[in-house]
Amino acid sequence: MNTYLVGVCNAYELKTGGYRGVFLRSSDKERFASVELFETLEQARFWSKAKAWELFPDKAIFAPVRRHGEYLANVWIRG
Numbered sequence: 001m002n003t004y005l006v007g008v009c010n011a012y013e014l015k016t017g018g019y020r021g022v023f024l025r026s027s028d029k030e031r032f033a034s035v036e037l038f039e040t041l042e043q044a045r046f047w048s049k050a051k052a053w054e055l056f057p058d059k060a061i062f063a064p065v066r067r068h069g070e071y072l073a074n075v076w077i078r079g
Contacts, residue, residue, distance in 0.1 A: 003076045009052055009062065011044035011071040021047030023075075025055065045071040 010022045018037030021044035025032070032051050038044040052060045052075045064073040 002079045003061070004079050005074060006056060006060075006077050007052060007075045009045075009048040009071065009073045009075055011041055011048050013041065013069060019044035021045065021051070023048050023051040023055070041069075041071060049073075 005026055007023055007025045010024070011019060012022075013019050014037065018039065019041050020037060021034040023032045024030070034044065034047045038047065048071070049060075049062065052062075056075070056077055059077040061076045061078070062073045063076060064071070
């Protein structure tokens with residue numbers, strides 16, 4: 001069974017304050033960003049992972065990359 005990269009989850013702090021969650025879909029480079037700003041990195045991280053689960057239900061596998069002060073994870077599915 002093969003695995004395919006379908007996107008990237010990201011959560012980071014804005015210079016103006018607050019945190020934003022983002023999901024970038026690999027197939028068409030469409031960027032989904034949270035409209036609301038979150039108080040914590042954990043809330044923004046949850047938003048980005050929830051967006052991946054919404055687009056790829058029951059299939060998303062997260063492979064986090066170690067980053068200081070932000071969350072970054074490649075999202076894979078099994079095909």
